Amino acid sequence: MAEMIEGHGGDLALAALRAYGVTEMFTLSGGHVFPLYDAAHKSGFPIYDVRHEQSAVFAAEAVAKLQRRPGLAVLTAGPGVTNGISGLTSAFFNASPVLVLGGRAPAFRWGSGSLQEIDHVPLVSPVTKYAATVTGTEEIPGEVAKALTAALTAHRGPAFLDLPLEVLFSSEDVAAPGAPEIPVVQPDPEQVTQAATLLATAERPVIIAGSDVWGGDAIAELRAAAEALQIPVFTNGMGRGALPPGHPLAFAKARRPALNEADVVAVIGTPLDFRLGFGEFGAARVVHIVDAPTQRAGHVETAVSPAGDLRLILTALAEHSGRRADHSEWIEGLRAAEDAGKARDAEAMAAESDPIKPARIYGELRKVLAPDAVTIGDGGDFVSYAGRFLEPAQPGTWLDPGPYGCLGTGLGYAMGARVTYPDRQICVLMGDGAAGFSLMDAESLARQELPVVIVVGNNGIWGLEKHPMQAMYGYDVAADLQPGLHYDRVVQALGGAGETVEKSSDLGPALERAFDAGVPYLVNVLTDPADAYPRSSNLA
Numbered sequence: 359m360a361e362m363i364e365g366h367g368g369d370l371a372l373a374a375l376r377a378y379g380v381t382e383m384f385t386l387s388g389g390h391v392f393p394l395y396d397a398a399h400k401s402g403f404p405i406y407d408v409r410h411e412q413s414a415v416f417a418a419e420a421v422a423k424l425q426r427r428p429g430l431a432v433l434t435a436g437p438g439v440t441n442g443i444s445g446l447t448s449a450f451f452n453a454s455p456v457l458v459l460g461g462r463a464p465a466f467r468w469g470s471g472s473l474q475e476i477d478h479v480p481l482v483s484p485v486t487k488y489a490a491t492v493t494g495t496e497e498i499p500g501e502v503a504k505a506l507t508a509a510l511t512a513h514r515g516p517a518f519l520d521l522p523l524e525v526l527f528s529s530e531d532v533a534a535p536g537a538p539e540i541p542v543v544q545p546d547p548e549q550v551t552q553a554a555t556l557l558a559t560a561e562r563p564v565i566i567a568g569s570d571v572w573g574g575d576a577i578a579e580l581r582a583a584a585e586a587l588q589i590p591v592f593t594n595g596m597g598r599g600a601l602p603p604g605h606p607l608a609f610a611k612a613r614r615p616a617l618n619e620a621d622v623v624a625v626i627g628t629p630l631d632f633r634l635g636f637g638e639f640g641a642a643r644v645v646h647i648v649d650a651p652t653q654r655a656g657h658v659e660t661a662v663s664p665a666g667d668l669r670l671i672l673t674a675l676a677e678h679s680g681r682r683a684d685h686s687e688w689i690e691g692l693r694a695a696e697d698a699g700k701a702r703d704a705e706a707m708a709a710e711s712d713p714i715k716p717a718r719i720y721g722e723l724r725k726v727l728a729p730d731a732v733t734i735g736d737g738g739d740f741v742s743y744a745g746r747f748l749e750p751a752q753p754g755t756w757l758d759p760g761p762y763g764c765l766g767t768g769l770g771y772a773m774g775a776r777v778t779y780p781d782r783q784i785c786v787l788m789g790d791g792a793a794g795f796s797l798m799d800a801e802s803l804a805r806q807e808l809p810v811v812i813v814v815g816n817n818g819i820w821g822l823e824k825h826p827m828q829a830m831y832g833y834d835v836a837a838d839l840q841p842g843l844h845y846d847r848v849v850q851a852l853g854g855a856g857e858t859v860e861k862s863s864d865l866g867p868a869l870e871r872a873f874d875a876g877v878p879y880l881v882n883v884l885t886d887p888a889d890a891y892p893r894s895s896n897l898a
């Protein structure tokens with residue numbers, strides 16, 4: 359006989375969540391969701407709270423991205439849920455298995471004008487894989503299981519459930535949920551063989567690997583495939599660091615020559631979107647390897663597009679036994695371009711200038727970051743530089759907002775990262791504009807003893823908007839911030855610490871102090887507002 363669980367809706371939800379490996383919730387208080395808090399409080403399930411609901415969803419997303427298991431945000435009815443929609447949308451674009459549990463005005467008097475009465479489901483349906491209202495207390499475990507199964511099935515993504523007040527507060531005695539069963543998407547073996555043949559026989563093949571390779575736990579299989587077929591690998595998103603920086607097939611700087619000259623480009627686990635020039639690589643044939651048929655590109659013609667579990671597909675590529683072209687000359691040529699790019703970067707990262715240029719900040723940061731440090735980008739130009747100058751040494755350590763490009767992920771992602779890794783360096787690279795979205799959560803981090811380092815590239819402008827607007831119109835509006843502001847003092851006022859840096863020689867010691875501080879610490883670096891990230895193409 360199935361084991362029974364008994365309790366109010368909060369107890370039932372938590373029992374189901376635990377079965378799927380959820381170990382904490384991120385939330386901002388509201389009476390509609392009290393039973394979820396009660397269940398957590400009684401059973402020692404950690405609750406982390408924030409100052410804006412979007413930080414709760416971003417924190418849950420960081421947990422989902424870093425740990426490849428569901429992240430949970432609990433949001434109160436109405437504005438709690440609507441404040442979380444940018445977070446849900448980011449999770450949707452990033453294939454992050456986030457579950458948002460929302461409170462909901464009582465069903466029994468729906469339409470009478472209860473506080474915060476709104477039907478959330480139509481609002482969140484377009485940006486979730488599963489969205490439903492739970493109509494009875496006894497249905498809670500089954501609905502949580504359905505939502506999490508959808509979230510964890512490739513192509514992964516967020517799910518949403520809302521729980522009417524009386525459904526969550528009532529008690530029931532129901533069967534405990536069984537062990538999770540996540541379906542594996544089987545690729546078509548013909549297509550996989552076709553892809554393997556194309557790559558093995560190409561003269562100048564390139565692999566670009568993205569977030570789903572990490573999310574699908576296929577990093578080792580990617581490496582095996584690249585090594586077996588001898589193909590240079592570029593990465594983006596959570597794929598960064600998939601091959602360690604010193605690996606003979608790991609490339610970052612030679613992207614332009616690689617994509618201009620390649621005859622076959624395999625894009626694995628990432629969409630053919632603006633980050634990849636929409637999948638047009640000159641004369642190259644494109645192999646698009648995706649984790650589910652829904653992810654095949656509709657806007658560009660591909661040579662072949664195997665869809666299914668990336669571990670299975672990449673293992674098949676590694677085991678391909680047909681004819682292979684020799685790629686060593688191609689790899690050597692790219693290595694020369696890579697080395698030249700690295701030398702240029704090293705020069706920029708060491709350059710003295712007054713005011714400081716962002717490149718120098720990353721030069722100093724690289725000296726103090728441990729190989730397993732988690733770095734988080736939240737901003738415009740300052741984060742483009744982070745993407746260029748920081749080289750994650752391990753996969754699953756770089757968090758960017760992804761193709762939805764939502765500013766404001768910073769401190770939410772930092773909270774999720776700190777909860778995931780209590781002892782690693784966690785470092786947010788933040789624009790001064792981006793700081794406005796989440797800096798208040800320095801209070802949440804300080805109060806809950808979650809130290810992180812925040813490095814603000816403070817150019818006094820919305821740089822990524824001001825420079826293009828100047829170039830386009832010869833003037834700019836709505837692109838200025840107050841120059842020289844002391845964002846470090848904001849964090850000090852909220853229970854953390856920090857300092858302002860104006861000279862490049864002061865950067866190193868300031869960063870050392872920041873990582874040793876044991877409290878949220880903001881290093882406010884005044885940078886050159888005239889410096890603009892060079893954007894000559896949408897491959898940036």
Ligand SMILES: Cc1ncc(C[n+]2csc(CCOP(=O)(O)OP(=O)(O)O)c2C)c(N)n1
Nearest residue numbers: 737738739740765789790791792820821822
């Ligand atoms: C929520 C949201 N609002 C607006 C934008 C548009 N946007 C993209 S980058 C950017 C400027 C960011 O400025 P800052 O954080 O100071 O970084 P900087 O470019 O100055 O280095 C803006 C406004 C966005 N991506 N997301």
Ligand SMILES: [Mg+2]
Nearest residue numbers: 790791819821
């Ligand atoms: Mg700025």
